[in-house]
Amino acid sequence: MENNGIIIQIRNLSKSYGKVHALENVSFDVKKGVILGLLGPNGAGKTTLVNILTTLLRPDGGTAMVSGFDVLANPSAVRSRIGLAGQFAAIDENLTGRENLELVGTLYHLPRAIAKKRAQKLLEEFSLTDAANRLAKTYSGGMRRRLDVASSLIGEPEILFLDEPTTGLDPQSRNELWTAIEGLVNRGTTVLLTTQYLEEADRLADHIIIMNEGKIVAQGTAKDLKSNLGKSVLEVHVKDRQKITTITTLLKQFDPSVNEAVEVVTIPITMGTQMLLEIIRQVELAGVELADIELRKPTLDEVFLTLTGKK
Amino acid sequence: MAETNSHIAEQGLRWTISDIVAMTWRGLVRYIRLPQLLVFSTIQPILFLLLFTYVFGGAIQTTQDHYINFLVPGILVQIVIFGSVQTGVGLAEDLSKGLIDRLRSLPMARSAVLMGRTLADLVRNLFVMVLMIAVALIIGFRPSGSIGAIVAAVFLIASFGFAFSWVSAAIGLSVKNVETAQVAGFIWVFPLVFASSIFVPIETMPSWLEAFAKISPITVTVNAVRALMLGTPLGDNLWQSLVWIIGILIDFSMLAVWRYRKI
Numbered sequence: 001m002e003n004n005g006i007i008i009q010i011r012n013l014s015k016s017y018g019k020v021h022a023l024e025n026v027s028f029d030v031k032k033g034v035i036l037g038l039l040g041p042n043g044a045g046k047t048t049l050v051n052i053l054t055t056l057l058r059p060d061g062g063t064a065m066v067s068g069f070d071v072l073a074n075p076s077a078v079r080s081r082i083g084l085a086g087q088f089a090a091i092d093e094n095l096t097g098r099e100n101l102e103l104v105g106t107l108y109h110l111p112r113a114i115a116k117k118r119a120q121k122l123l124e125e126f127s128l129t130d131a132a133n134r135l136a137k138t139y140s141g142g143m144r145r146r147l148d149v150a151s152s153l154i155g156e157p158e159i160l161f162l163d164e165p166t167t168g169l170d171p172q173s174r175n176e177l178w179t180a181i182e183g184l185v186n187r188g189t190t191v192l193l194t195t196q197y198l199e200e201a202d203r204l205a206d207h208i209i210i211m212n213e214g215k216i217v218a219q220g221t222a223k224d225l226k227s228n229l230g231k232s233v234l235e236v237h238v239k240d241r242q243k244i245t246t247i248t249t250l251l252k253q254f255d256p257s258v259n260e261a262v263e264v265v266t267i268p269i270t271m272g273t274q275m276l277l278e279i280i281r282q283v284e285l286a287g288v289e290l291a292d293i294e295l296r297k298p299t300l301d302e303v304f305l306t307l308t309g310k311k
Numbered sequence: 312m313a314e315t316n317s318h319i320a321e322q323g324l325r326w327t328i329s330d331i332v333a334m335t336w337r338g339l340v341r342y343i344r345l346p347q348l349l350v351f352s353t354i355q356p357i358l359f360l361l362l363f364t365y366v367f368g369g370a371i372q373t374t375q376d377h378y379i380n381f382l383v384p385g386i387l388v389q390i391v392i393f394g395s396v397q398t399g400v401g402l403a404e405d406l407s408k409g410l411i412d413r414l415r416s417l418p419m420a421r422s423a424v425l426m427g428r429t430l431a432d433l434v435r436n437l438f439v440m441v442l443m444i445a446v447a448l449i450i451g452f453r454p455s456g457s458i459g460a461i462v463a464a465v466f467l468i469a470s471f472g473f474a475f476s477w478v479s480a481a482i483g484l485s486v487k488n489v490e491t492a493q494v495a496g497f498i499w500v501f502p503l504v505f506a507s508s509i510f511v512p513i514e515t516m517p518s519w520l521e522a523f524a525k526i527s528p529i530t531v532t533v534n535a536v537r538a539l540m541l542g543t544p545l546g547d548n549l550w551q552s553l554v555w556i557i558g559i560l561i562d563f564s565m566l567a568v569w570r571y572r573k574i
Contacts, residue, residue, distance in 0.1 A: 056412055088408055090408065090410045090413035095344075106329065
């Protein structure tokens with residue numbers, strides 16, 4: 001079915017809403033068993049892409065093979081091999097957590113005994129056993145999200161699509177969900193995850209695709225993206241905060257930026273070692289006393305901002 | 312090969328039925344879990360029944376000695392029409408909560424989402440009707456039709472409500488928003504309900520309105536139900552009602568399915 005362990009193959013996918021190009025000629029492959037992070041701001045086309053891959057939306061052009069089946073030619077074969085947890089927690093509030101899972105199990109046409117068994121197992125894995133027999137409307141946001149993701153797993157899908165799974169969750173719930181998602185890969189499930197949070201992509205994804213305005217602007221591992229795309233950054237900490245202005249004026253040609261709160265001047269290192277030495281020499285000549293000076297790799301946020309051109 | 316195909320078709324049919332049963336159960340559970348939904352869908356018609364029997368009834372001249380005998384068949388039809396508005400509201404709610412997206416990504420029969428909802432509302436309508444008939448009997452409703460005819464009348468009303476559920480489904484899937492579905496569902500129902508033979512004989516209406524009320528699907532259905540329950544002649548009402556029901560069912564189930572596919 002899949003070749004070379006490629007489980008999702010996307011070629012020249014396009015979708016427009018009127019004059020807005022939600023997706024423009026998007027192509028990429030996803031290997032079996034990885035977590036792929038689709039990273040981008042609102043309106044980047046992430047949800048449109050997920051909706052096409054989960055057969056909810058027809059593309060205007062291009063092809064997408066999911067688990068070896070064309071999403072347009074054979075949508076029902078695709079549906080029986082995927083799970084989707086969309087942007088909203090899609091649970092029935094008038095059913096209990098357990099009933100929600102069993103209902104989705106029935107709709108995957110699982111035999112009743114298996115549906116019940118898997119529901120029980122998922123309730124345990126997602127820390128919902130205590131609330132299993134309570135109506136879902138009494139659940140907290142984090143619990144709803146976990147139940148939603150658990151529901152999408154009851155069919156034991158080969159690929160799980162998670163569309164912004166942690167949007168709106170508090171940090172603790174977010175962490176719990178992250179741990180659960182990481183656990184999925186151990187069972188061999190391929191995960192395609194969209195997110196606006198760089199931290200989330202950095203922590204979870206083996207491979208990251210950064211999208212902006214319907215196009216792929218960069219891809220690679222978090223490490224690749226940071227080292228290839230972002231410039232190293234020099235952080236200059238002065239002893240006397242009055243001297244911050246002196247430093248910025250002095251180093252004006254290097255495009256410094258100031259973080260007043262922590263009294264740090266940061267300078268992107270665009271021209272390597274030579275530039276670094278030049279900066280230090282000039283600071284020394286001016287006689288400004290430094291508390292610390294540090295050269296570091298950019299954060300994913302800085303990479304992201306460079307790529308999408310948003311500040 | 313032919314045998315394999317028929318086997319697959321048979322399994323497909325079994326799964327479709329199992330999907331519909333699961334979705335119908337899910338639609339009914341909400342009434343068990345949200346008893347206020349059921350209470351409100353019965354209290355309101357009971358209030359109507361009492362209001363028309365005791366307040367307006369004395370002023371309305373009908374073919375019946377007692378207004379309540381004229382009223383009950385009509386009010387039963389009114390209940391299922393108002394009840395059918397819930398079909399669209401429920402679907403709009405599922406849509407806005409993202410539940411429909413989840414269901415559409417499952418390998419289930421797509422028809423089961425709409426069938427489950429309309430069947431659940433059909434069962435609810437039957438329940439409310441039985442309750443209403445019980446209340447009506449207590450306050451003096453005396454049908455003179457045979458038991459068989461009364462049961463047939465109840466099923467005619469239920470089928471009528473089922474057809475209206477599909478109209479409501481098409482509306483709910485088009486407006487996609489709970490509040491709008493509520494308003495849009497009632498707006499067109501109200502004039503239809505009052506410009507019919509539910510509460511008053513249409514002969515008392517101005518001639519232009521009478522002409523409209525006469526051909527209304529509600530009027531012919533109410534007349535058929537009244538004839539069955541009270542043992543009066545059916546005339547053309549029964550077949551005209553059945554033609555309306557089948558026509559509405561075909562047109563609006565197609566429209567609703569089309570709207571569902573377009574989501």
